[in-house]
Amino acid sequence: MIELKNLSKSYAISKEQTSEALRGIDLKIEEGELVILKGPSGSGKSTILSLIAALSKPTSGDVLVDGKNISKLSDDFAALYRGKNIGFVFQKYNLLANLSVAQNITLPLIPLNPPLHELEAELESVMQMFHIEHKKDVMVSKLSGGEQQRVAIARACINDPKIILADEPTANLDKTLSLHFIEILKELKALNKTIIVATHDPLFFGLDFVDREIEIADGALV
Amino acid sequence: MNKTTKGLFLFLSILLFVFLGQLGYLFATQSVTQEAKEKKQLFVSLTSLPDLAIATEADYIRHRSMSDYFSLFKEGPFLREYFVSSYLYAPSTQYFTARSYEK
Amino acid sequence: MRNRINFYLLEYALHSLWRQKSKTLFIGLVLTLLIFLLSALFFIASSIKHELAQSVDALPEITVQKLQGGKHTNIPSSAVDTILSIHGVEDAIARVWGYYYFQKAGVPFVLVGVDPFEEQYKKSLQKIVDNYEISSQEQMLVGRGVYEIFKEHHYEESFNFIKSDGSLYTLPIAGVFTETIELESNDMIILSKQSAREIFAMDADMATDIVVKVANPEEIAMVASKIQLAFPDARIITKEALQISYANIIDYKSGVFLSLFIVSLFTFFMIIYDKLSGLSTQERREIGILKALGWKVELILKEKFYEAALLSFVSYLVGVSVALFYVYILHAPLLRNIFEGYSVLRSSFHLPFVLDFQTLALLFFLSIPLYVAASIIPSWRVATQEADEVMR
Numbered sequence: 001m002i003e004l005k006n007l008s009k010s011y012a013i014s015k016e017q018t019s020e021a022l023r024g025i026d027l028k029i030e031e032g033e034l035v036i037l038k039g040p041s042g043s044g045k046s047t048i049l050s051l052i053a054a055l056s057k058p059t060s061g062d063v064l065v066d067g068k069n070i071s072k073l074s075d076d077f078a079a080l081y082r083g084k085n086i087g088f089v090f091q092k093y094n095l096l097a098n099l100s101v102a103q104n105i106t107l108p109l110i111p112l113n114p115p116l117h118e119l120e121a122e123l124e125s126v127m128q129m130f131h132i133e134h135k136k137d138v139m140v141s142k143l144s145g146g147e148q149q150r151v152a153i154a155r156a157c158i159n160d161p162k163i164i165l166a167d168e169p170t171a172n173l174d175k176t177l178s179l180h181f182i183e184i185l186k187e188l189k190a191l192n193k194t195i196i197v198a199t200h201d202p203l204f205f206g207l208d209f210v211d212r213e214i215e216i217a218d219g220a221l222v
Numbered sequence: 223m224n225k226t227t228k229g230l231f232l233f234l235s236i237l238l239f240v241f242l243g244q245l246g247y248l249f250a251t252q253s254v255t256q257e258a259k260e261k262k263q264l265f266v267s268l269t270s271l272p273d274l275a276i277a278t279e280a281d282y283i284r285h286r287s288m289s290d291y292f293s294l295f296k297e298g299p300f301l302r303e304y305f306v307s308s309y310l311y312a313p314s315t316q317y318f319t320a321r322s323y324e325k
Numbered sequence: 326m327r328n329r330i331n332f333y334l335l336e337y338a339l340h341s342l343w344r345q346k347s348k349t350l351f352i353g354l355v356l357t358l359l360i361f362l363l364s365a366l367f368f369i370a371s372s373i374k375h376e377l378a379q380s381v382d383a384l385p386e387i388t389v390q391k392l393q394g395g396k397h398t399n400i401p402s403s404a405v406d407t408i409l410s411i412h413g414v415e416d417a418i419a420r421v422w423g424y425y426y427f428q429k430a431g432v433p434f435v436l437v438g439v440d441p442f443e444e445q446y447k448k449s450l451q452k453i454v455d456n457y458e459i460s461s462q463e464q465m466l467v468g469r470g471v472y473e474i475f476k477e478h479h480y481e482e483s484f485n486f487i488k489s490d491g492s493l494y495t496l497p498i499a500g501v502f503t504e505t506i507e508l509e510s511n512d513m514i515i516l517s518k519q520s521a522r523e524i525f526a527m528d529a530d531m532a533t534d535i536v537v538k539v540a541n542p543e544e545i546a547m548v549a550s551k552i553q554l555a556f557p558d559a560r561i562i563t564k565e566a567l568q569i570s571y572a573n574i575i576d577y578k579s580g581v582f583l584s585l586f587i588v589s590l591f592t593f594f595m596i597i598y599d600k601l602s603g604l605s606t607q608e609r610r611e612i613g614i615l616k617a618l619g620w621k622v623e624l625i626l627k628e629k630f631y632e633a634a635l636l637s638f639v640s641y642l643v644g645v646s647v648a649l650f651y652v653y654i655l656h657a658p659l660l661r662n663i664f665e666g667y668s669v670l671r672s673s674f675h676l677p678f679v680l681d682f683q684t685l686a687l688l689f690f691l692s693i694p695l696y697v698a699a700s701i702i703p704s705w706r707v708a709t710q711e712a713d714e715v716m717r
């Protein structure tokens with residue numbers, strides 16, 4: 001369960017000025033829930049996801065995941081927490097362009113140092129799941145946008161996280177591929193993952209398997 | 223450990239082998255033996271002269287510690303001054319060591 | 326599981342080096358070159374010092390030179406008796422030696438007159454001379470370099486010295502000093518004192534200088550001051566001063582160039598540091614992504630450490646190996662000029678090898694940790710920032 005308590009985040013723009021990205025968000029997301037986070041550009045969607053993933057710290061308020069206060073974790077524990085619990089599909093995918101597909105996907109496993117056969121088994125299974133195994137040894141920079149997206153999702157899933165966060169996953173995709181992603185979401189939901197998708201793509205609105213649509217504007221819930 | 227890592231270790235071992243092998247080879251063949259040391263000592267005791275025949279272009283350089291300050295200039299215009307070697311370093315005339323002062 | 330070496334990380338580091346091939350190659354080459362130059366200098370200097378240390382025990386404790394008007398001049402042999410009467414003096418020998426300039430070749434030789442052409446010395450001389458066959462006093466033993474020059478000018482059997490009055494003085498070559506003592510004897514000619522006096526046009530009762538042996542090292546300073554008292558116009562050189570002076574000149578020679586190289590080494594690290602502290606956006610992004618994927622700061626730094634350590638360790642091994650080969654097997658072409666100057670007569674620079682772990686360790690610590698630090702610190706600064714911030 002993810003709980004946001006009076007969550008605020010402001011960025012220092014200059015010495016005197018700050019911009020408030022989030023102002024007092026209260027939100028509860030149950031385990032296994034699929035939530036669409038929508039709102040106009042600059043409303044604070046990415047900021048919320050990054051706070052849940054402990055990629056940044058809130059200015060005030062707390063993020064509780066399974067009762068644990070994520071926003072108070074030290075750098076190392078935050079990394080540990082991410083490695084165990086979070087699969088993040090970034091807005092720009094954030095793949096390492098000059099590594100192969102397999103190398104990119106296995107990055108989250110390196111800190112765990114699993115035996116080679118385990119690593120390969122897990123790699124095979126996610127690659128199959130997201131239909132990318134035929135590109136295993138291809139440089140990511142040589143992939144199409146849709147293939148890159150599937151690599152990003154495979155990477156987010158390889159450590160079998162409970163929570164999957166996707167930030168504008170369809171921003172660079174055409175309609176067919178976007179629909180394909182929605183199919184993937186369905187599969188992930190069937191695996192009982194907690195999923196939060198931040199998007200302003202209307203394709204996501206009004207889907208029947210989505211549990212909730214949360215709208216934010218200007219850093220606050222609508 | 224896969225192929226890349228194995229290759230790395232192979233590469234490093236080869237380098238290390240070359241390095242240590244060379245050290246060992248040089249140590250075995252080119253270090254000064256007791257016999258050579260005795261020969262050198264024999265020769266030096268024969269001449270009683272200290273320096274090595276490495277820089278031999280002028281007398282104040284060849285046995286610089288036996289040279290006086292004026293030798294440097296006697297080559298006149300033929301002296302091809304080059305830094306470091308033609309640099310004159312006179313041995314200290316302070317043969318009273320600090321210890322002997324104390325006594 | 327925790328303790329197993331993380332080969333994936335090592336592999337990642339390797340790939341990372343491979344990915345930036347040109348950068349890796351460039352840094353590796355420059356680092357290797359610097360380590361090579363540095364270690365070649367270290368090796369030469371330590372070998373020369375070692376060579377000198379070999380024979381230092383055989384040197385006389387004190388040398389007495391007569392100065393006249395500040396210039397070195399001959400000393401009367403009778404001074405030996407005065408010196409011998411000083412308490413603590415074990416032996417004093419009037420020496421006849423000097424330089425002979427062979428005009429045709431433009432080479433100065435060192436001529437040393439010795440007494441030991443007598444029977445009892447023959448045996449020991451045999452050890453250091455090849456093809457030894459002294460039959461009379463009127464002969465000479467020559468260093469290998471001298472012999473080569475003689476041969477070049479067609480003096481195979483004997484050499485004609487030109488005396489001060491213009492007449493010729495012929496000395497047959499009785500033998501050549503063995504290769505082992507080449508560094509000491511290369512430009513030397515050993516002949517009888519009588520012949521030396523003849524060539525230098527010295528009176529029989531004069532000597533070039535006097536060497537004094539003192540048995541007790543504690544008494545050297547005392548003996549030296551007594552000699553000075555007896556001969557106020559003398560310059561007295563103690564073995565200690567001589568050793569210091571010689572050590573200084575080697576250190577000085579290598580030191581000047583060493584400092585240049587150390588400066589360039591540090592410049593190199595500064596450039597590396599400077600370059601990396603403004604890590605490219607791509608490198609920053611990579612660190613941010615790894616962090617976001619659950620890599621601890623420690624792990625990221627470990628990866629960077631592997632990269633830097635691998636690169637610098639390989640550079641070290643290659644640099645030092647090449648330097649060993651260059652100095653001891655190729656005999657340091659080019660670099661030896663620093664030590665030889667513009668000498669015409671050159672030894673083959675067969676330096677003795679010294680297994681000097683201190684030098685190797687010094688080189689190791691001058692290169693590897695510095696490079697590792699210079700490349701890790703900027704990464705560390707990025708890695709400790711918020712991942713979100715870094716990825717942007």
Ligand SMILES: Nc1ncnc2c1ncn2[C@@H]1O[C@H](COP(=O)(O)OP(=O)(O)OP(=O)(O)O)[C@@H](O)[C@H]1O
Binds near residue numbers: 011012039042047714
């Ligand atoms: N590092 C930062 N420094 C300063 N301001 C920031 C920073 N990150 C975000 N902001 C500001 O916070 C606000 C929210 O940003 P956020 O990225 O969360 O928006 P978003 O809803 O994800 O927008 P989009 O749909 O365009 O991705 C924006 O006004 C943005 O300018």
Ligand SMILES: [Mg+2]
Binds near residue numbers: 047091
């Ligand atoms: Mg966003």
